[in-house]
Each structure stands twice: as C-alpha cells, then as structure tokens.
Amino acid sequence: MKETNPTGNLIPSDLYRIKKLVSKLGITATKINCCINGCMLYYKDDAAENPKAKIDVFFQPLIDDLKLLWEEGVLTYDISTK
Numbered sequence: 001m002k003e004t005n006p007t008g009n010l011i012p013s014d015l016y017r018i019k020k021l022v023s024k025l026g027i028t029a030t031k032i033n034c035c036i037n038g039c040m041l042y043y044k045d046d047a048a049e050n051p052k053a054k055i056d057v058f059f060q061p062l063i064d065d066l067k068l069l070w071e072e073g074v075l076t077y078d079i080s081t082k
Helices: 015-023 055-072
Strands: none
C-alpha cells in the first residue's frame, strides 16, 4: 500500500505498525463462524443451528451495525473542529 501512494506519505510500512495504529481507535473485531458450504453464518440465535439456505445471512452483522448507528448512534470525535 505504501508503494502505491506518493513519496512522503505517512502510511505504516508493515502490518504490525498498522495494527498498533488502528488499535488506538478502539475498533473491535468479532469472529463469526461460517458453514463450510458458505450457506449461513453461525451468528446470534443461529449459533447452534443447522445450515440454512439463505444468502442474506451474510448481511446480518452489517444490518446489526447499521441499526446501532441509525437508532442509538455512536460517539465520535472530529479532530478538525475539536
């Protein structure tokens, strides 16, 4: 990534430094298991179920995050306006 941008950019040079930088943002990642055939995610209520034949199951984590942003909101900080 660093090589594809103009010289003098501030992009970290390796994955370790990128992870260190991103960790300060407080963003977490959750591992969600998937059916071997890719037909479902074992997510929330479906964590212990048998596979379902629905493609929209892959959108469920995204839908949950969007609902959180839309309904409850998330505290952010705009550094340019403090």
